[in-house]
Amino acid sequence: MTLAKYVAKRLLQAIPTLIGVVLFMFILIRMLPGDPARLIAGIEATEEDVERIREILGLNRPLYVQFIDYMKDVFTGDLGTSIRFGTPVIGEIMERLPYTIQLALVSEFLAVILGVPLGIMAALRPYSARGYLATVFALIGSSMPIYWMGLMFIYLFSVRLKLLPSSGADSPSSIILPALTLSLLLMGNLMRITKASFQEVLGENYITTVRAKGLSERIVIYRHALKNASVPIITIMGIQLGTLLGGAILTETVFAWPGLGTLLIDAISYRDYPLIQGIVIVFATMFVLINLIVDVIYAIIDPRVREQLWAAEE
Amino acid sequence: MKGETLLSVRDLRVYYHLPQGIVKAVDGVSFEVRRGEVLGIAGESGSGKSTLISAIMGLVSPPGRIEGGQIIFEGRDLTKLSPEEYRRIRGKDIAMVFQDPVTYLDPLFTNGFQIAEVYEAHEGVKPKKVLDRAVQVLKMVRMADPERRAYSYPHQLSGGMRQRVLISMGIAARPKLLIADEPTSALDVTIQAEIIELLMDLKKDLGMTVLFVSHDLNLLAEITDRIMVMYAGKIAEIGPTKEVVNSPQHPYTEALLGSFGFERKKKYPAIKGYPPSLITPPPGCRFHPRCPKAFPDCSKREPRLIEIKPGWRAACLLHES
Amino acid sequence: MKSTTSSIEDIQAKIREAKKAARRRAFYKFRANKGAVAGAFILGFMLVLAVLGPYIAPEDPYAFDLRRKLEPPSWDSPFGRDELGRDILSRIIVGARYSIGIALASVFLGSVVGVFLGLVSGYYGRMVDSIIQRITDVLLAFPIIILSIALIAVMGVGITNLVLAIGISTIPVYIRLVRGLTLQAKSREFVIAARAMGKSGFYIMRKHILPHVLPTVIVQSSYYLGFTILIASGLGFLGLGVKPPTPEWGAMLGSGRTYLFSYPHVVTFPGIFILLTALAFNLVGDGLRDALDPRAGVHRR
Numbered sequence: 001m002t003l004a005k006y007v008a009k010r011l012l013q014a015i016p017t018l019i020g021v022v023l024f025m026f027i028l029i030r031m032l033p034g035d036p037a038r039l040i041a042g043i044e045a046t047e048e049d050v051e052r053i054r055e056i057l058g059l060n061r062p063l064y065v066q067f068i069d070y071m072k073d074v075f076t077g078d079l080g081t082s083i084r085f086g087t088p089v090i091g092e093i094m095e096r097l098p099y100t101i102q103l104a105l106v107s108e109f110l111a112v113i114l115g116v117p118l119g120i121m122a123a124l125r126p127y128s129a130r131g132y133l134a135t136v137f138a139l140i141g142s143s144m145p146i147y148w149m150g151l152m153f154i155y156l157f158s159v160r161l162k163l164l165p166s167s168g169a170d171s172p173s174s175i176i177l178p179a180l181t182l183s184l185l186l187m188g189n190l191m192r193i194t195k196a197s198f199q200e201v202l203g204e205n206y207i208t209t210v211r212a213k214g215l216s217e218r219i220v221i222y223r224h225a226l227k228n229a230s231v232p233i234i235t236i237m238g239i240q241l242g243t244l245l246g247g248a249i250l251t252e253t254v255f256a257w258p259g260l261g262t263l264l265i266d267a268i269s270y271r272d273y274p275l276i277q278g279i280v281i282v283f284a285t286m287f288v289l290i291n292l293i294v295d296v297i298y299a300i301i302d303p304r305v306r307e308q309l310w311a312a313e314e
Numbered sequence: 315m316k317g318e319t320l321l322s323v324r325d326l327r328v329y330y331h332l333p334q335g336i337v338k339a340v341d342g343v344s345f346e347v348r349r350g351e352v353l354g355i356a357g358e359s360g361s362g363k364s365t366l367i368s369a370i371m372g373l374v375s376p377p378g379r380i381e382g383g384q385i386i387f388e389g390r391d392l393t394k395l396s397p398e399e400y401r402r403i404r405g406k407d408i409a410m411v412f413q414d415p416v417t418y419l420d421p422l423f424t425n426g427f428q429i430a431e432v433y434e435a436h437e438g439v440k441p442k443k444v445l446d447r448a449v450q451v452l453k454m455v456r457m458a459d460p461e462r463r464a465y466s467y468p469h470q471l472s473g474g475m476r477q478r479v480l481i482s483m484g485i486a487a488r489p490k491l492l493i494a495d496e497p498t499s500a501l502d503v504t505i506q507a508e509i510i511e512l513l514m515d516l517k518k519d520l521g522m523t524v525l526f527v528s529h530d531l532n533l534l535a536e537i538t539d540r541i542m543v544m545y546a547g548k549i550a551e552i553g554p555t556k557e558v559v560n561s562p563q564h565p566y567t568e569a570l571l572g573s574f575g576f577e578r579k580k581k582y583p584a585i586k587g588y589p590p591s592l593i594t595p596p597p598g599c600r601f602h603p604r605c606p607k608a609f610p611d612c613s614k615r616e617p618r619l620i621e622i623k624p625g626w627r628a629a630c631l632l633h634e635s
Numbered sequence: 636m637k638s639t640t641s642s643i644e645d646i647q648a649k650i651r652e653a654k655k656a657a658r659r660r661a662f663y664k665f666r667a668n669k670g671a672v673a674g675a676f677i678l679g680f681m682l683v684l685a686v687l688g689p690y691i692a693p694e695d696p697y698a699f700d701l702r703r704k705l706e707p708p709s710w711d712s713p714f715g716r717d718e719l720g721r722d723i724l725s726r727i728i729v730g731a732r733y734s735i736g737i738a739l740a741s742v743f744l745g746s747v748v749g750v751f752l753g754l755v756s757g758y759y760g761r762m763v764d765s766i767i768q769r770i771t772d773v774l775l776a777f778p779i780i781i782l783s784i785a786l787i788a789v790m791g792v793g794i795t796n797l798v799l800a801i802g803i804s805t806i807p808v809y810i811r812l813v814r815g816l817t818l819q820a821k822s823r824e825f826v827i828a829a830r831a832m833g834k835s836g837f838y839i840m841r842k843h844i845l846p847h848v849l850p851t852v853i854v855q856s857s858y859y860l861g862f863t864i865l866i867a868s869g870l871g872f873l874g875l876g877v878k879p880p881t882p883e884w885g886a887m888l889g890s891g892r893t894y895l896f897s898y899p900h901v902v903t904f905p906g907i908f909i910l911l912t913a914l915a916f917n918l919v920g921d922g923l924r925d926a927l928d929p930r931a932g933v934h935r936r
Contacts, residue, residue: 024774145906213409
């Protein structure tokens with residue numbers, strides 16, 4: 001079995017979960033109290049408006065027909081029509097999605113290039129002032145209300161120092177503050193886990209073997225320890241993806257970053273249920289897919305996992 | 315050349331500074347290793363033999379520390395070397411074969427790569443470029459199908475094969491001194507014999523000097539020229555193998571001989587109790603609480619190493635009275 | 636006959652003694668952890684605010700005075716005044732019961748339901764297990780904040796809905812955690828013995844398996860409390876939490892952010908209290924983990 005086959009198999013396995021996600025959102029929206037069409041249209045709306053919305057949502061058909069139709073639509077990329085904009089939900093989402101992905105990637109990158117070396121430093125010198133500082137920093141990072149930190153950054157860098165734009169995505173420098181904010185949220189945990197797994201790996205016997213061969217500490221740490229410690233580090237990155245996506249919603253709102261998060265909050269205030277439904281499904285799909293990628297990365301790093309998985313899949 | 319001193323350890327002391335107290339793991343040990351010989355180091359776990367070899371390899375790390383003494387190798391005191399100078403000797407002039415083939419190999423790198431890293435350390439070449447040399451070394455350790463094994467991962471090999479990979483790393487740079495730390499204790503008996511035979515053949519072919527560490531005195535009796543028995547961080551007895559095995563001069567040596575082998579079991583009582591705490595060792599002779607021949611003086615006076623014959627010494631008050 | 640009963644009593648007394656000793660050891664271990672003790676002190680302080688809030692607040696947290704709006708910190712109002720001239724210190728003191736109460740209530744809800752479903756799923760297996768696990772799979776596909784937001788989007792804002800939304804979002808992780816531990820416990824002698832004696836499933840779960848899973852659940856809950864404080868205040872910040880004018884800390888940040896450019900004190904102080912409380916829960920969580928269950932991982936989404 002090759003890597004490609006394994007990926008294909010995992011994708012197939014994700015489908016029931018994704019169907020469950022769509023079903024969950026479908027049921028959730030039907031659980032709205034009262035007549036959903038009336039609720040969506042508002043109290044002032046005319047009977048014709050309500051009828052129009054009922055038509056848009058397909059509410060005048062039996063529930064299971066509605067669900068099967070919705071499911072068919074979702075898997076062909078049709079997430080319905082936005083009530084507020086009157087345009088296809090998928091179009092609205094595709095317009096905003098690149099911004100969220102960009103923000104998430106830049107933040108994750110920043111968190112890794114800063115958090116992993118700091119974690120290693122803390123592991124190598126746990127009792128030094130620097131190591132201690134790194135530990136404290138990690139703890140505060142995971143207790144920080146991210147939106148508050150974003151506001152403080154705006155005050156410091158935009159209001160006081162007038163260095164960086166505080167909102168929007170108009171210039172390339174616009175991404176700096178939101179990405180920094182979001183990355184600090186991730187960094188705390190990343191440092192914690194890097195430190196812990198490094199300390200564990202450095203105590204392993206095979207590290208002694210590497211030293212006994214006469215290799216330098218640089219190779220001991222950056223080749224052998226790092227590769228072995230990367231398995232738990234990648235696990236935590238996978239678990240953090242939820243934090244990343246959730247944090248993205250808050251960060252986008254603070255910095256008026258035009259991503260999916262701000263779109264979701266807008267959709268909620270306009271009670272644009274098809275749009276809410278679509279965005280939440282897209283977020284969940286991203287979460288499931290990235291978790292899948294994490295599993296694939298495991299298989300690439302660790303030959304034992306690779307064999308086990310492929311043997312199990314045969 | 316043969317017979318001259320290759321390594322000389324003088325009054326070596328290695329302590330671990332733990333919150334509970336100071337563990338005197340190696341406490342004033344002196345001995346010499348002659349070029350071309352096989353010196354066995356025997357003792358239970360906790361006797362200080364593992365710490366002793368870490369010290370020779372320059373791998374003692376905090377909370378452990380070399381408190382005093384010298385390790386003289388080819389005329390140079392290794393305890394005075396900078397980390398970089400020590401690194402250049404480690405793996406090249408003094409190399410090591412570890413005991414547990416499962417945990418001493420990095421699971422994420424191929425066997426060949428891990429062997430070739432020895433050349434990276436001492437010749438500055440990229441490991442991937444010298445995998446053919448790793449294959450050569452695997453041939454030397456009589457690995458079946460060495461080309462394929464070089465490209466496979468540790469978990470794909472049997473215990474015996476993994477031990478051969480560990481030996482390959484030890485001999486790759488043709489060291490002058492090879493330290494073998496219980497290289498067979500994790501293997502089953504038939505493979506044990508094969509590995510021992512292989513090590514002895516390699517020793518001959520490469521002209522190495524070997525420090526062979528084991529808790530199995532009877533195994534050492536068969537392959538070593540001289541034997542050193544350690545107890546609680548000190549030397550109990552050191553001398554030519556034949557003589558030490560045939561007429562042990564320390565009750566602990568007797569006890570060790572009794573715990574293995576068939577005929578000797580009848581002759582010597584099995585060892586009782588456990589190795590003592592090294593933070594607060596028993597007063598006097600450290601072995602006295604477990605010693606079948608102990609007499610009142612043993613808990614009061616610490617025995618010195620007394621020469622029995624030239625080159626044969628034992629630390630027991632029976633020889634001092 | 637008499638001697639047997641007394642020996643059983645002896646054994647039971649010994650078991651009680653051993654359990655007591657274990658608890659004492661855990662307590663000493665926790666007490667030796669400076670961070671955890673500091674965290675416990677901060678939490679104690681916050682709990683006092685939460686309980687006594689309205690009695691110790693210097694002013695009425697709802698009384699507005701537009702003439703004094705956005706006043707910076709002074710002797711009279713140490714944290715300054717907000718956009719309606721309300722005393723921010725008083726609002727923070729009274730807000731403690733909302734911010735902390737929401738976190739406590741949602742973690743309580745999530746852990747009780749999650750532990751129950753996890754026990755049932757792990758103990759009974761088969762159909763029950765696969766149904767619960769499929770639902771858990773689906774819920775775990777949502778990041779926790781997004782699931783909470785989706786639930787609130789449908790249910791509407793307000794304290795009860797907020798607690799329900801966050802509580803439900805924490806359930807799946809508890810289910811997974813407890814199910815795994817239950818499967819572990821099921822193969823242990825004490826459970827096998829109890830089953831052989833014909834004890835009912837619920838009796839075994841309550842008497843034998845629950846004590847086995849509880850330490851891990853407690854550790855997870857203390858981390859979750861730190862996390863839900865952040866989520867609840869985040870939702871408050873987004874306007875999806877409690878309704879105004881309730882002085883929940885996150886909502887104070889949300890309504891104050893407009894004034895950030897000229898009057899940063901409006902958002903500075905509520906944020907510090909959120910940070911301190913979350914930090915305290917995490918410190919206590921670390922201490923509890925080391926004392927109760929050193930192998931437990933931290934589960935977050």
